[in-house]
Amino acid sequence: MQAKDSSAPAMAHALPSYLNPDHLGPWGIYLQQVDRVTPYLGSLARWVETLKRPKRILVVDVPIEMDDGRIAHFEGYRVQHNLSRGPGKGGVRFHQDVTLSEVMALSAWMSVKNAAVNVPYGGAKGGIRVDPRTLSKGELERLTRRYTSEIGLLIGPSKDIPAPDVNTNGQIMAWMMDTYSMNTGATATGVVTGKPIDLGGSLGRVEATGRGVFTVGVEAAKLTGLSVQGARVAVQGFGNVGGTAGKLFAEAGAKVVAVQDHTGTIHNANGLDVPALLEHVTNTGGVGGFAGAQAMDAKDFWGVECDILIPAALEGQITKDNAGQIKAKMVIEGANGPTTPEADDILTDKGVLVLPDVIANAGGVTVSYFEWVQDFSSFFWTEDEINARLVRIMQEAFAAVWAVAQEHKVTLRTATFIVACKRMLHAREMRGLYP
């Protein structure tokens, strides 16, 4: 049979009616990123509209009885952006500012991340508009269980597998797993990842994202002739991701010269004692007041003399107002979305190499994938096996992205999108449209 002209461009489609073109929010940023890669998709560009609308959006009402007898209602979401390459995968965020646009964008970035490291998942994300700090433990458990029941239509070990994100943790995953298991009548450990070790969690998951950040940093350093031994590193956010990445860089001979978190900004040009700093954070809740360093003004953090800068706290931290001050040769995005699009362009013009979140922080979902595989087989791997497999996947994924960036002379962010979008759209094309 003669194939139809596969190079025909995608038809232009209006925005879905549920979106307001004047207030697209984070989804608008994602749409711009897709437009930027479309010229590189070749004949697959015909399918690109697939990436510009989520496959499925579920908005749920989550009513719970509060401890004082009131009935409170919360808005919850689960968005499955793309399932061409496998079941949905992505975290659940509990935050008072969660919006549908944000969950849609985060679900799409999960599709890109999962395809970039080539784990067999689509992208999904969930959230509830709630400030969990205002809830008692009992209220939080009832909220989590009711939300899990409401999105039970969509999730399942081979359909869509949630995980922790902002303000959710192993305890919340345990409640989600239990609720799903009660509703289906069988213990289903593989319905969520990021679980406690005793409930089918994986060794190595806690450090996985920071280890991935370190791994891609080392690979990029080799390719650009930067010596990790003696390199000066500055880290924003010294929690799970930033703390682990800082520890691994220090163990490799780098000097962590500045750290900023919500309790303060500290500096030591000779290098901080990272194990002592981690202990201080465990004991006091933050880096502020650490004895082996000088305190510095928060706004001076971005201009600190360093070779590698790791934003590992919040989104939107590197902006057009501070990007010009950055002296680092390399920025490794541990956080999701830490660099605004304008700042990204400023860094590129200055010749700063940015290792984008969609590849740099993919270590977490990679070990979540290992957790899911181990749950299916009920056979658990050693931490050394997990770390070795993680490092191999991150190295291979980074090498593929690097090659595409060189070939097309584009940034690593655009290159990651090219690799990932081609994988998703190729899967779509091979599967064809049903019916």
Ligand SMILES: NC(=O)c1ccc[n+]([C@@H]2O[C@H](COP(=O)([O-])OP(=O)(O)OC[C@H]3O[C@@H](n4cnc5c(N)ncnc54)[C@H](O)[C@@H]3O)[C@@H](O)[C@H]2O)c1
């Ligand atoms: N944990 C993971 O597996 C994972 C995976 C992918 C992406 N991420 C992203 O990495 C980032 C950090 O996640 P985490 O798990 O390390 O969280 P965490 O809660 O363990 O640590 C967050 C850190 O950010 C700091 N911080 C908070 N507000 C700040 C502010 N205003 N200024 C400076 N620092 C501030 C906190 O003090 C803390 O050190 C988030 O963007 C998250 O979405 C995490």
